[in-house]
Amino acid sequence: MSDLNGEPDELERGLEATLFAAEEPLTIDQISAHLGDCDKSLVRDGLQALAHHYENRGVRLVERGKRWHFETAADLAHLLRREKEQVRRLSRAATEVLAIVAYHEPVSRAEIESIRGVQTSSGTLDVLMEAGWIKLAGRREVPGRPVIYATTPDFLDHFGLGSRRDLPGIDELRASGLLDPVDDAFEEAMSAGTEENEGKDVAEIGLEHQCEAGAEGLEGHNPD
Structure with a gap:
């Protein structure tokens, strides 16, 4: 040229x-x-x-x-949408892991488990990689050199984000109704007896709800 x-x-x-x-x-x-x-x-x-x-x-x-x-x-x-049945469903564990990776990347499986407070199966990570939303991003330079994970451009595209800087903060999540009321979400996150949310912040919990809402590409009736 x-x-x-x-x-x-x-x-x-x-x-x-x-x-x-x-x-x-x-x-x-x-x-x-x-x-x-x-x-x-x-x-x-x-x-x-x-x-x-x-x-x-x-x-x-x-x-x-x-x-x-x-x-x-x-x-x-809506003019281009075609519906088809999809049998696979994005689990709550997968949305939690996706939210953690998005806010903390690059992050290892052990770090994900530390934040969640429960073990994370390799199948959960596999589902997110198959969806094209997370990827292997190298290895942490520490003893054992664990694999670390990061989000992909497909993740940004699916959720309409220009970059990770556009991830919603607490104020945006509250305004969109994903933290309504925010005090309840905060108490849930901070509850010592709540295994699911141990160690997570309010923004992560809100993004989990957003991930569930945006996971139409993996569950229910989905556009081609």
Whole structure:
């Protein structure tokens, strides 16, 4: 491809074509390389301009976990939805583990168990990895070098998060009704006799509820 530096209109057309044809979300480095090592600052400016162009259209250009891709506008999802029966269900244990990984990543299985106060089966982690929401993120540099886990771009995409900085805090969870009343959730988290929530904070408990609500991709009637 010819050099696109200094040609904003052609650059945006090149970006649009590249992302439209891509089989998966792309980083700025990948896009720059595809466009003949185009200046990365120009690529970012072009992406921002395209995102603005598409913000009120049927498809939108979004950044999730530093990767860019087109997705259907959320308010039009009902036009594209197809229902199918799914027999697998995301368990309460899986939503707890997902919330812990999201707020504490990278985190080992032993650390997850310490926060939950109960053992975590390998099957629970397998379910979340099969769903594409968590991944192996290396090993902790401590004796035994345990495997550590982190969330994936698919996790951010499913829950509509640009990055982990967008994870809901206590105020947001309270406003959305997931901590209603928040005092009850706090008392539940702090209760010495509550094995499920031992060591977890209020935001984690709220995210568990959000994970349960957002786990439609794994239970019940789900969109393709």
